Amino acid sequence: MKKNSFKSTLFIIISFLMFSSVFTSCKDDDEIYILKREDIKVNEPEGGFITKVNQLLKIEAESSSDEGVTYEWFLDDESIATTKNMEYMFEIVGEYDLRLVVTQSEIKYEYPFSVTVTFSEIKSPTDGATAYITKILDFMPAIGQFTNVLPKYEEGDTQATMNTKVLEAIGNNKKGMISLGGFGGYVVVGFDHTIQNVKGKRDFRVLANAFYANTNPDPSAPEGGSCEPGVIMVAYDSNGNGVPDDNEWYEIAGSAHEDHTQELWYEKAKDNGNDVNLYRNYEITYYKPENEPTTAEGKKQYIRWEDNKGNSGYKVKNAFHNQPYYPQWASGDKITFKGTCLPQNGVDESGQGNYFVLYKFRYGYADNETNTKDESAIDIDWAVNSKGQKVHLPGVDFIKIYTGVNQENGWLGECSTEITSVEDLHILGVSIDTREE
Numbered sequence: 001m002k003k004n005s006f007k008s009t010l011f012i013i014i015s016f017l018m019f020s021s022v023f024t025s026c027k028d029d030d031e032i033y034i035l036k037r038e039d040i041k042v043n044e045p046e047g048g049f050i051t052k053v054n055q056l057l058k059i060e061a062e063s064s065s066d067e068g069v070t071y072e073w074f075l076d077d078e079s080i081a082t083t084k085n086m087e088y089m090f091e092i093v094g095e096y097d098l099r100l101v102v103t104q105s106e107i108k109y110e111y112p113f114s115v116t117v118t119f120s121e122i123k124s125p126t127d128g129a130t131a132y133i134t135k136i137l138d139f140m141p142a143i144g145q146f147t148n149v150l151p152k153y154e155e156g157d158t159q160a161t162m163n164t165k166v167l168e169a170i171g172n173n174k175k176g177m178i179s180l181g182g183f184g185g186y187v188v189v190g191f192d193h194t195i196q197n198v199k200g201k202r203d204f205r206v207l208a209n210a211f212y213a214n215t216n217p218d219p220s221a222p223e224g225g226s227c228e229p230g231v232i233m234v235a236y237d238s239n240g241n242g243v244p245d246d247n248e249w250y251e252i253a254g255s256a257h258e259d260h261t262q263e264l265w266y267e268k269a270k271d272n273g274n275d276v277n278l279y280r281n282y283e284i285t286y287y288k289p290e291n292e293p294t295t296a297e298g299k300k301q302y303i304r305w306e307d308n309k310g311n312s313g314y315k316v317k318n319a320f321h322n323q324p325y326y327p328q329w330a331s332g333d334k335i336t337f338k339g340t341c342l343p344q345n346g347v348d349e350s351g352q353g354n355y356f357v358l359y360k361f362r363y364g365y366a367d368n369e370t371n372t373k374d375e376s377a378i379d380i381d382w383a384v385n386s387k388g389q390k391v392h393l394p395g396v397d398f399i400k401i402y403t404g405v406n407q408e409n410g411w412l413g414e415c416s417t418e419i420t421s422v423e424d425l426h427i428l429g430v431s432i433d434t435r436e437e
Contacts, residue, residue, distance in 0.1 A: 033065035037109050040102050048114030053093050053238050057115070059086045061100060074099040075115075090117040091247045093391045119238060122394045125193035131427040133171040135190040136163040137244070140330065142337055142403060143286050143303050144181030144416045145321040151178055153328050162329055175420045177209065180230060181325075182315065182414040183284055183406035184337020188244065194236070194395040195380070195424045202377035202432040206232065206401060207421040208367035210376075213357050217349040222264035224345070224359035229254075230366035230417030231340050231404040234383050234396040244398040250383040250391050251340065254364020257384075260343050265359035274344035274407070282341035283308040284406060286315070288326050288333045293317060307406070318413050339402050346409040356409040363435060366401045367417045377425060379434040 041062040051057040061084050063069065073081040073088075076097055080088055090096075098113040139162055141147045151165035166187060169176030180186060195204050213225035232252040235244035256263060260278040263269075270276045284307040293299045299317040303326060306312040317325060327335070345359045361368050362375070369376040385391050399422055405415040425432065 032068050032105075035063070035065060035069065035102070035104050035107060035109070039064040040100075040109060040111065042100065042111060042113070044113050048116060049098070050116045050118065051090060052120050053090055053117055056087055056089050059098075059113075061085060061102075063102075068104050070103045072101045072103075074101065090115075092385060093117045093119060093393075094385045094387060094389050118392065119236060119394045122194050122196065124196065125424075125427065129193040129424075129427060130172065130191075131424040132173045132191075133167070133189045133422050134192045136167045136171065136187065137190055137398065138186070138188040139163055139166045139178070140186060140335070141179060141181035141327055142183060142185030142284075142335075142416075143305070143315045143325045143414070144179055144185065145318055145325060145413045146179035146416065146418075147181045147185070147325050148323050148328055149179070149321065150418070151176075157329050159329060170419055170421050173421060173423075175207065177418055177420050180401065180403045180417045180419065181327075182286075182416055183282075183341060183403050184339055185416070186337070186400055186402035187419060188398060188400045189422055190244075190398050191424065193424075193427075194397050196395045196426055197380035197393055198426060199381075200434055201379070202374070202425060202434055203380045204396075204399070204425055205371070205377045205423050205430075206230070206366035206399075206419065207371050207376070207423065209418050209420065210360075210367050210370055212370070216357055217355060218268075221268070221349070221357065222359060224265065224357045227345065227358045227360040227368045228415045228417050229342055229345070229361050229368040229404045230401040230419070231342070232364070232366055232378060233400040233402075234380060234393065235398040235400070236393045236395055237397040244400075248398075249400065250385055250393065252364055252378055252382045253384045253388070254368075254382070255362035256342050257340070257364070263343065263345075263359070263361055265345065265347070266343070269344060269347055269359070272347045274347070276343040278343055279309065279341040281308075281338070282406075283336060283338045285334055285336040286326065288330075288335075292324060315414065316408065318411065320413075337402070340404065341406055342404040344405060344407040344415075346405075346407050346412075346415060348410060353410045356412050358409065358415065365404060366419060374432050377430075377432045381434065 071084045073086045096115040098115050100111040102109045151169050166178050169178050210227045211225050233249050235248040256278050287304045289303055293302055301314040302317040303315040346356055349355050349357050380393050380396055383391050383393055403417040407415045
């Protein structure tokens with residue numbers, strides 16, 4: 001009995017030691033290093049990360065351990081990478097919020113950073129560059145009394161044909177005239193060089209036909225007459241493909257963009273019952289009429305329109321222009337325009353419907369100021385991105401102008417931006433200081 005008892009005891013001891021050894025070994029293998037916040041390091045330069053558009057930005061993270069750790073990078077709250085190190089190429093300039101989220105089991109740490117995306121420098125224009133428009137990339141006027149007239153549409157004309165007619169009218173310093181019709185109607189122009197953004201100076205001028213009223217029933221009124229402001233957009237060909245890509249467009253922030261309530265005529269227009277709001281991301285759709293009206297009632301309910309603010313109505317055909325007001329080369333039975341809609345600046349100062357004054361915005365728009373005054377000139381540094389941030393373009397290769405006001409002005413008809421030319425002030429040797437901040 002003693003011999004068997006000894007064997008049993010020895011077996012139990014050996015088994016216990018083996019079990020203990022296995023247990024200890026497993027515990028060591030499964031032990032996880034618990035990260036502390038300071039165990040993750042990213043070397044962010046003072047002032048944040050700075051990169052160029054279409055250039056790869058690489059950011060490396062250092063950690064004491066990667067065991068059981070996941071990484072996720074967020075750009076303005078959008079996940080862009082799930083790797084420890086981040087590589088990303090920005091297509092749009094601006095300032096961005098970057099965030100690294102590090103997770104280990106129930107532990108989560110967030111590390112915020114800032115990224116500024118800028119442009120590369122550009123070369124000066126070569127000898128022989130012209131100061132004027134050399135190409136028309138697109139032209140689509142909205143409904144208007146001068147649509148299909150400026151320039152003239154002829155049966156069979158295509159988009160390409162109309163673009164050529166626009167170039168013949170306003171390109172190469174011809175100084176003819178085109179009309180963009182009502183809200184949203186636009187033209188896109190290009191040049192044989194990049195118009196440089198010169199610090200502290202205005203860079204280009206959009207020539208048009210704005211003028212002041214000879215007389216005004218209100219002698220204390222601010223400057224106005226026929227000011228039909230067009231919103232200006234600019235594009236720098238950062239990838240050099242020769243066309244303005246969708247992500248290359250930026251809007252010139254004129255005075256109403258900054259604060260529309262500071263326009264000198266704001267209270268006057270408000271008292272007149274105008275819609276004095278500024279709408280970003282505005283959309284309006286015009287429906288092609290089945291036929292041209294022949295009666296007075298038909299002309300009042302000529303072309304139906306709807307916008308994304310719940311408004312609708314009809315564009316009127318007046319007694320002075322009897323051609324179709326819908327662009328005849330446009331395909332489909334409707335056409336939609338988008339953009340920033342400015343406050344309505346037209347006021348009937350007679351109170352009887354026979355003397356309308358379209359008041360001038362302070363600065364920053366086309367067909368808003370007479371061509372000889374400084375406020376008809378534009379500083380590229382007024383360009384902003386969709387978040388309202390200044391983008392500091394090195395220059396612009398393309399300019400888009402669209403009618404910025406949706407308003408009918410009695411017998412005068414719709415507010416429609418007209419354009420006669422665009423010119424590079426630097427090539428012309430014209431020096432105009434920018435506005436003070």
